[in-house]
Amino acid sequence: MSATHFQLDPQGRLLHFLTIEGLTRxxxxxxxxxxxSLHGVAERRVxxxxxxxxxxxxxxxxxxxxxxxxxxxxxxxxxxxxxxTLNIATSSAVKGETLLDTLRNIEAMQCDMFVVRHEQSGxxxxxxxxxxxHIAVLNAGDGRHAHPTQAMLDVFTIRRHxxxxxxxxxxxxxxxxxxxxxxxxxxxxxxxxxxEIRVVGPRTLLPAQVETLGARVFxxxxxxxxxxxxxxxxxxxxxxxxxxxxxxxxxxxxxYGLTEERLALAKPDxxxxxxxxxxxxxxxxxxxxDGPRSVILEQVTNGIAVRMAIMSxxxxxxxxxxxxxx
Amino acid sequence: MSATHFQLDPQGRLLHFLTIEGLTRxxxxxxxxxxxSLHGVAERRVxxxxxxxxxxxxxxxxxxxxxxxxxxxxxxxxxxxxxxTLNIATSSAVKGETLLDTLRNIEAMQCDMFVVRHEQSGxxxxxxxxxxxHIAVLNAGDGRHAHPTQAMLDVFTIRRHxxxxxxxxxxxxxxxxxxxxxxxxxxxxxxxxxxEIRVVGPRTLLPAQVETLGARVFxxxxxxxxxxxxxxxxxxxxxxxxxxxxxxxxxxxxxYGLTEERLALAKPDxxxxxxxxxxxxxxxxxxxxDGPRSVILEQVTNGIAVRMAIMSxxxxxxxxxxxxxx
Amino acid sequence: MSATHFQLDPQGRLLHFLTIEGLTRxxxxxxxxxxxSLHGVAERRVxxxxxxxxxxxxxxxxxxxxxxxxxxxxxxxxxxxxxxTLNIATSSAVKGETLLDTLRNIEAMQCDMFVVRHEQSGxxxxxxxxxxxHIAVLNAGDGRHAHPTQAMLDVFTIRRHxxxxxxxxxxxxxxxxxxxxxxxxxxxxxxxxxxEIRVVGPRTLLPAQVETLGARVFxxxxxxxxxxxxxxxxxxxxxxxxxxxxxxxxxxxxxYGLTEERLALAKPDxxxxxxxxxxxxxxxxxxxxDGPRSVILEQVTNGIAVRMAIMSxxxxxxxxxxxxxx
Numbered sequence: 018m019s020a021t022h023f024q025l026d027p028q029g030r031l032l033h034f035l036t037i038e039g040l041t042r043x044x045x046x047x048x049x050x051x052x053x054s055l056h057g058v059a060e061r062r063v064x065x066x067x068x069x070x071x072x073x074x075x076x077x078x079x080x081x082x083x084x085x086x087x088x089x090x091x092x093x094x095x096x097x098x099x100x101x102t103l104n105i106a107t108s109s110a111v112k113g114e115t116l117l118d119t120l121r122n123i124e125a126m127q128c129d130m131f132v133v134r135h136e137q138s139g140x141x142x143x144x145x146x147x148x149x150x151h152i153a154v155l156n157a158g159d160g161r162h163a164h165p166t167q168a169m170l171d172v173f174t175i176r177r178h179x180x181x182x183x184x185x186x187x188x189x190x191x192x193x194x195x196x197x198x199x200x201x202x203x204x205x206x207x208x209x210x211x212x213e214i215r216v217v218g219p220r221t222l223l224p225a226q227v228e229t230l231g232a233r234v235f236x237x238x239x240x241x242x243x244x245x246x247x248x249x250x251x252x253x254x255x256x257x258x259x260x261x262x263x264x265x266x267x268x269x270x271x272x273y274g275l276t277e278e279r280l281a282l283a284k285p286d287x288x289x290x291x292x293x294x295x296x297x298x299x300x301x302x303x304x305x306x307d308g309p310r311s312v313i314l315e316q317v318t319n320g321i322a323v324r325m326a327i328m329s330x331x332x333x334x335x336x337x338x339x340x341x342x343x
Numbered sequence: 344m345s346a347t348h349f350q351l352d353p354q355g356r357l358l359h360f361l362t363i364e365g366l367t368r369x370x371x372x373x374x375x376x377x378x379x380s381l382h383g384v385a386e387r388r389v390x391x392x393x394x395x396x397x398x399x400x401x402x403x404x405x406x407x408x409x410x411x412x413x414x415x416x417x418x419x420x421x422x423x424x425x426x427x428t429l430n431i432a433t434s435s436a437v438k439g440e441t442l443l444d445t446l447r448n449i450e451a452m453q454c455d456m457f458v459v460r461h462e463q464s465g466x467x468x469x470x471x472x473x474x475x476x477h478i479a480v481l482n483a484g485d486g487r488h489a490h491p492t493q494a495m496l497d498v499f500t501i502r503r504h505x506x507x508x509x510x511x512x513x514x515x516x517x518x519x520x521x522x523x524x525x526x527x528x529x530x531x532x533x534x535x536x537x538x539e540i541r542v543v544g545p546r547t548l549l550p551a552q553v554e555t556l557g558a559r560v561f562x563x564x565x566x567x568x569x570x571x572x573x574x575x576x577x578x579x580x581x582x583x584x585x586x587x588x589x590x591x592x593x594x595x596x597x598x599y600g601l602t603e604e605r606l607a608l609a610k611p612d613x614x615x616x617x618x619x620x621x622x623x624x625x626x627x628x629x630x631x632x633d634g635p636r637s638v639i640l641e642q643v644t645n646g647i648a649v650r651m652a653i654m655s656x657x658x659x660x661x662x663x664x665x666x667x668x669x
Numbered sequence: 670m671s672a673t674h675f676q677l678d679p680q681g682r683l684l685h686f687l688t689i690e691g692l693t694r695x696x697x698x699x700x701x702x703x704x705x706s707l708h709g710v711a712e713r714r715v716x717x718x719x720x721x722x723x724x725x726x727x728x729x730x731x732x733x734x735x736x737x738x739x740x741x742x743x744x745x746x747x748x749x750x751x752x753x754t755l756n757i758a759t760s761s762a763v764k765g766e767t768l769l770d771t772l773r774n775i776e777a778m779q780c781d782m783f784v785v786r787h788e789q790s791g792x793x794x795x796x797x798x799x800x801x802x803h804i805a806v807l808n809a810g811d812g813r814h815a816h817p818t819q820a821m822l823d824v825f826t827i828r829r830h831x832x833x834x835x836x837x838x839x840x841x842x843x844x845x846x847x848x849x850x851x852x853x854x855x856x857x858x859x860x861x862x863x864x865e866i867r868v869v870g871p872r873t874l875l876p877a878q879v880e881t882l883g884a885r886v887f888x889x890x891x892x893x894x895x896x897x898x899x900x901x902x903x904x905x906x907x908x909x910x911x912x913x914x915x916x917x918x919x920x921x922x923x924x925y926g927l928t929e930e931r932l933a934l935a936k937p938d939x940x941x942x943x944x945x946x947x948x949x950x951x952x953x954x955x956x957x958x959d960g961p962r963s964v965i966l967e968q969v970t971n972g973i974a975v976r977m978a979i980m981s982x983x984x985x986x987x988x989x990x991x992x993x994x995x
Contacts (some may be wrong), residue, residue, distance in 0.1 A: 071390045121640055429735065
C-alpha cells in the first residue's frame with residue numbers, strides 16, 4: 018500500500034497528512050472549507066478554540082525550520098493543544114538511540130500527533146507506518162518529496178482571491194528540481210482542476226519528465242509568465258544545491274528573477290506568491306515582493322488556519338471509530 | 344538531618360522527592376495508588392486535570408536528558424501547570440553567576456516546584472535545602488546517587504503485573520556501579536518487601552559491599568536469572584565509564600546481554616524491564632527488547648502517571664499547613 | 670516623531686513600552702498602581718489571570734538573557750497568553766533572511782505582542798515603527814539605550830518601601846556609561862519627582878554630560894553614598910567593556926564596591942538594589958548583597974508584576990479604538 022492510500026482509512030478519510038498525491042478534490046475542498054471557517058479565529062479577541070484541549074502535539078524536527086515549526090506550534094496552541102518540540106538532531110542522537118526507539122518512546126508518552134520535518138524523502142510516511150494507530154502524522158516537509166501543508170496554504174490563498182480554478186493559469190518558477198513545494202503544489206492544483214500549470218526554469222533545475230506530473234514546461238520566462246493568474250516563485254535552495262547547476266545567483270536573477278518588467282507579462286490582477294523565506298534580488302525583486310500584487314505575507318497568515326484545519330480533521334478522524342459517520 | 348528525613352515534614356509527609364531511602368512502605372504505596380488513579384487520565388479524550396492550574400514547575404536540567412525532561416514536562420502539563428525549562432549549563436553560566444544566586448532568582452519568580460537533574464550526587468538535596476519552604480524539589484537524577492522517580496515507575500510497572508511483592512524475585516543486571524537507577528530501585532523493592540533482590544554483573548561493575556543494600560550478588564547470569572519474576576537490564580553507561588572496566592561492548596553482551604536463551608532461565612511470565620534508552624546488542628538482544636515479555640514501553644507510559652502522582656502529592660503537602668490532616 | 674512620542678497614541682496612552690523618556694508621572698503611576706494590584710496574584714493559590722487568554726506574545730531575543738526572558742515568559746503565562754520564544758541569532762539567520770522579513774513573517778502569524786531584546790540601541794523602536802499597528806512592542810533592553818521595564822520594577826520596589834519620592838535620595842553606582850539600566854532609571858526617578866539622583870563612579874565609566882540627564886555626579890563613594898535612601902549598584906558589564914577603562918575588577922571593588930563600611934554612610938533604612946546578576950566581590954560584597962538592607966530578590970519578584978502590568982496596559986490600549994475612554 019503506497020503512502021497515497023496509507024494516509025486514508027477504509028472509508029477514505031484522512032488519518033495522516035503525508036502527501037497530496039492520491040487525495041481527491043473532496044479531501045482538498047474539505048480542508049479548504051474548514052480552514053476558511055478557522056481563518057476568522059485569528060481575528061477574534063480570543064484567538065483560541067478548545068478543539069484539541071487535552072491533546073499533545075509533538076513537533077519532531079530533524080531539520081531546522083523556525084518558520085514552519087512556529088506556524089505548526091501556533092496552530093496547535095490556538096486549538097488549545099499542549100505542544101512539545103523535540104529537536105531530534107541534538108537530543109537522543111547523543112545516546113545513540115535509533116530513530117524507531119525514539120519514536121516508540123514518544124508514542125508511549127501518549128501523544129496524539131507528530132508533526133515531522135526531515136531531510137529525507139519518505140521520512141514522515143515511514144514514521145506514520147510505524148507509530149501506533151491512534152497517532153496522526155503530519156508531514157511538515159520531507160527531503161525533495163513533499164510539503165503538503167505548504168501546497169494547501171498556497172491553494173487556500175489562491176482560492177480566496179480567485180475561486181474559479183478551472184480557468185486558472187499558474188506559473189511555478191525557479192528551482193523545481195529541488196523543491197518539495199513545487200511537487201506538492203502541482204498535485205494540489207491538478208486535483209482542484211486548475212486550467213493550466215506551468216513550470217518555468219533552466220533545464221538544469223527542472224526534473225526529468227516533469228510533464229508527466231501534469232505541467233507544461235517553459236525555459237523562457239517571457240513565454241512562461243504570459244497571461245498567468247498566479248506566479249509562484251520558488252526559493253533558490255542554496256543549501257540543497259549539489260554541484261554547479263547554476264553559474265551564479267546574479268545570472269539566475271537576470272534570466273529568471275521576478276522583476277516588475279517580467280510581471281507585466283502576466284494578467285493585471287496576477288497574484289505573486291513565494292513559500293518564503295525570500296532571497297531578495299535572487300529569485301525576486303524587492304519591488305515585486307513588497308508590491309501590490311504580492312500575497313506572500315497572506316500565505317503566512319493562511320498557513321496557520323490551514324494547519325489548524327488539517328490538525329482538526331486528522332485528529333477528528335482518529336477519534337471516530339472507523340465506519341462511524343461524522 | 345539527612346536527606347532521608349529532610350524530604351519529610353514533621354508529620355512525615357513528603358515535601359520533596361529526593362531519594363527512596365528512609366521512606367516507608369506507606370509513602371510508596373500512596374504514590375503507587377495515586378499513580379494508579381491518574382493512569383487512566385491519559386486514556387481519556389481530554390488528558391488533563393486541573394490539579395496544578397496556576398502553578399509553575401521549573402525544569403532545572405544541568406545535564407541533558409530529553410526523555411526524562413519530556414516526561415516531567417508532560418506530567419506537569421497534564422496537571423495544567425505552567426512549565427519553564429532552564430538548561431542551566433548554557434544560560435546564566437555565561438555571566439558567571441553562582442548556582443545559589445541562580446536558584447534564589449528563580450525562586451523569587453514565585454515558582455512552586457523545581458525538577459532537578461544534575462551530574463553531581465546530592466545536587467537535588469542541596470537545592471531542596473536552600474530554596475524557600477514553599478518550593479517542592481523533585482530529583483530527576485543526580486550523579487550516581489539516586490533516580491527515585493524511575494524507581495517508582497519501575498515498581499509501579501511491576502505491581503500492575505505482579506501485585507504480590509512478598510514472593511517476587513527481581514534480578515538487576517549490568518552496570519550496577521554507575522547506576523543511580525539500580526540504587527533507587529533496590530531501596531524501593533526492599534521497602535515494598537520484595538522476596539529477593541539480585542544484582543548480576545561483572546565484579547568491576549558492582550559496587551563494593553552491595554550486599555549491605557539488601558541484594559544478593561551473582562557474577563554469573565546463568566545463576567542470577569534462574570526463576571526470577573523480573574529482569575531489569577541496566578543501560579551500559581558508556582558516557583560515565585572512566586577507565587577500562589570492561590574489555591568491550593561485545594564481550595559484555597556475550598557474558599551478560601539478555602538473550603532469549605538466558606531469558607528462558609527465568610519464570611515463564613518474567614517481566615523484562617529497562618530504564619532506556621536501550622543499547623540493542625549491548626545489554627539486550629532486540630528479540631527480547633521487542634518480545635512478548637518486554638514491558639519497556641509500558642515503563643515510559645507509566646512514568647508520566649507516576650510523576651503526576653509525585654507532583655500532586657508533594658505540592659499538595661506544601662499547600663496544607665503542617666499538622667492539618669488531608 | 671521620536672520614540673518618546675511614538676509609543677503613545679493620539680490620546681497619550683501607551684501603545685508600546687520602548688523608553689521611559691517622554692512619559693508623564695501619570696503613565697508611570699498607572700503602571701505602578703496596576704502592578705500593585707497584580708502583585709498579589711503570585712501569592713494566590715492559582716497564580717493566573719485570564720487577561721491575555723487567546724493572545725500570543727513573542728519573545729524576540731537577539732541577545733541571550735535567561736533571566737529577563739524568563740520573567741517576561743512567566744508574566745505572559747500568568748496572564749494566560751500563549752508564549753513563543755524565538756532566538757533570532759540562531760534561527761532564520763541561517764537562511765539569510767533580513768530582520769524586516771523575519772518581522773513581517775512573525776506579524777503575519779497574527780501575534781499580539783513582541784518582547785524585544787537586542788544589542789543595538791534603538792532596535793525595539795525600529796521594530797515598533799515597522800510592525801502592524803495591532804502589535805504592542807516592549808523593549809526588554811536595547812544596547813546602551815534603555816531597559817525601561819527594569820527601571821519600572823526598580824521604582825516599584827522603592828515605592829513599596831518608601832512611597833514619598835519627593836524626599837528620596839538615590840545613588841546609582843558603578844558603570845553608568847554602559848548601563849541602559851541607569852539611563853532608564855534616572856528618567857523614571859526624575860519623572861516621579863525624586864528628591865536627588867546621584868551617579869557615582871570613576872570618570873571613565875560616567876557618560877559625558879551626565880548632569881544633563883538630571884543627576885549629580887560623584888567620583889568619590891564616600892561622598893556619593895552619604896545619607897542616601899537607596900543605593901543602586903550596577904553590574905560591571907565585563908562583556909560590554911571595550912578597551913581598558915578600568916585597571917582591574919579588584920581595584921574597582923576597592924574603590925567603589927559596596928561594603929558594609931560604605932553602606933554605613935547611607936541612611937540606616939537604606940535600600941540596596943541591583944539589577945542582577947550580581948558579581949560578588951566586584952561591585953558588591955556578599956554580606957551586603959545577602960544582608961538585611963538588600964531588596965535585590967524582591968526586585969526579581971516585583972519584575973513579574975510590573976511586566977504583567979505593562980503587558981496588560983499596552984495590549985488593553987491596542988484593543989480599544991483610539992479615542993474611546995477606558
